Amino acid sequence: MERNGTERTTAGEHTGGCPAVDLFSADFTADPWPAFARLQHTSPVHHDPTTGLWLVSRHRDVRRILLDPERFRPDNTLDAVARMSIPALRHLAAAGFALPPTLANNGTDRHPGLRSLVSGLLSGARVTAAAPLVERLTHRHLDAVEAELAAHGHCDLVTTLTRDLPFTVMLDILGLRADVDADTGVDLTTLARWNDASLELFWGLPPRARQPGLARLAADFFTWLGGLADRAAPGGPGLLGLLAAHRHPDGTPLGRQEIVAVCYFMIIAGQATTGQMLATMLQRALHDTALWPRLGTEPGLAQAWAEEMLRREPPLTAWRRVTAAPVRIGGTALPAGAPLLLMLAATGSDPRVFDAPHALRPGRPRARDHLSFGIGRHRCPGAALARMEARVVLRTVSHRCPTLRPARPAAEEPLLGLLSFRAPMQVMVRPGGDRGGDGG
Template identity: 30%
Template sequence: MERLEDRDFFTDPAILNDPYEYFEAVRAHGPIYRPAGKDYLLVTGFAEALEIFRNSTDFSAAIALQGAACPLTFQPEGPDISAQLEAHRPEIIGHDLLVNMDDEQHANLRALVNRLFIPSRLKANEDYMDELSEEMIRKVVTDGGCELMQELATPFVTAVVADLLGVPREDREFFIQLHLNAPPPGSLNSSDNDYRTQAHPMIVMASYFEKYIQDRIDNPRDDIMSELAHATYPDGTKPTLKELVNLSTFMFGAGQDTSAKLIGNAIRYIVDEPGLQAKLREDPSLIPLMLEEVLRLEGSSKITARLTRKDTTVGGMEIPAGTRVGIALAALSRDPRRWDDPNSFILNRPRIKEHLSFGRGAHTCAGAPLARAEVRILMEHLFRYTSHIELDEAAHGTPGNRRLQFDPSFIVRGLSSLQIRLTPSPALVEA
């Protein structure tokens, strides 16, 4: 019989609903393991992953999106494949997206992003988040419940990032529907992952953002896209229109999946973790701590990837140049060498913000502050206007025997749907 750790994480649908058992079987072989018959490594160790994230000299992010299992289009040669990689980079899926960039190209675009997602801008956007979340929460509570992912989570986060970037209101419903019908990043259907086809949602969105950016060049206004349109790199040069379109499209698309899935994953714990709902109602200031623990236990991304550019050593293991490395985000924050009682939900866990669910180093998720703010605000309104939240047992079974469907993706950890029932609070009646 095939051992669990030797099954194919990237194609096995049975591992989708519980990747954690699989990664524990992998971890039993050490923090870095090469599955039998595979030509890539899997990293489940917290310390080892942190070392890789911080070492952007020896490790390239070029394959972050296509994944460690996808073969390279060239045969790596020698102890340093940097020149080879650059020669073949245009052949890599999503090579022109921020998540896959390295070195100066990444640093230039990241400098633009870092200037945009500053606390003062997010604070200004919180008024819109507050108004929108109140409106949406009051509606679904009045209705007695909803399908969380399609009726609340995805429309909310799409509208928030659209408002932040400056997407016209008349186009937002189109983008919500586009996102709802889009395949998840890392879809198990490999044809969904070709970002070069004209029908792919990222390409469709790019056609809109090209018009938006060109309009901001000609008619600047007070929004992020206007700042992008007139921004310069640290060396004073200006980004090309294509670079700005790719960046704004990626910022818009990437920020939705992770935040929407975090909302769904958080509701699962709120409903099924004994006593948690009552604690959060009694003291809403605990909501941020709850979200961090959910991110640790059930982050929205299961895995990312790096390509070794130079011969190097991690955790005592020699890793040759040209090695594809899968970094199992779903396993890092359950590493017993780093976390006490790692598989349990602990509301006020010490040093909780050290989890790696948003990455670390040069590619730390730029949208993490936005995700934390928008989900916190939505949860605050949810607790204000409900006296009880529960899952629909007809759809999802009973506590301890849940039936849940997750997106068919090797990257995304998130629910495809979640039917919830909501009991109004006196605050809703008064409102």
């Protein structure tokens, strides 16, 4: 992985008269919407000197870019934002860490074949078949939530529910569930630590002193996946069997690094985004005490409300592209090789598309026209799975625990704020049944 191609610009900055946006500040993470509105209004294609990225914030521009993969390539989607320190790079190199073009970062003719492999595993029929598992798992996690509430009077829904549930579902769908448990030495807690470290290392700005520790965890993840790849055989079960049997358009099989890279991306894409989505949704829904009990009883409400949350507050807030040739976007001329940050979360609150975007209105017109799952050639193939998990988890938790309450104001929950990911890192709850203390 390399840092973004464009170096920090010091002179001739194109800010379009828009005050600077600090993408990594606590203020922006806590409340990004004023900055989104400012950018859309005054500087819809805005150069950010900290990252070297061009921020594209209007729905129309982002949509057009995603639908034009020849002129806007996905090659930089998995590049590290921070310049990596030498000790960190050494850890990665020792594990043979590399992310060759496979799925999200692949603009070559090898992409459609690989995409159809994972799309098959995530088909509508498979998602429907997985719904009972999601419901069973939600109840199992709620047993743990209730036990903790009884013992301590409070409980964090991230560690007891939203982190592990999407892991188990995704490992099941990919056929990797038997490879992850206490007996194999790699359990869900280990995987979560590896995932979190990878997100921070590649989508955060970790201080240099912190990078080697993160890199070592990402390298351990890679080494473990390498062991799985070595056992992959054509005709074998799940994703690994499919990858081992796959041939590129020129007839060549996948290399070991490609197999590992697909698995690495799938595990992060399948768990991190969905776990973050569930944490955000549960937090917001619990703070709306009138809405919360209705999610479990009113047909269709959980699904429609989840869609609004995906529009307004998606877990994957921004995604990258790079221009293949000189191009104009929203009146701004960009050279070839300009790295873009498509602000997906901003597009879901673009008033040109969504009337009163701050209001959560389940079933609003054009409810699914948001770009939170992308659009076009690389559109998220896990969208149906994520939507099903949102619907089933919200409905089940609300139905079983209609009086559950937040244990503190939302503003006091720690927030993850990376270039592309945003979600509460804790969702503390307490038993309900009384009034007061619901927080804000």
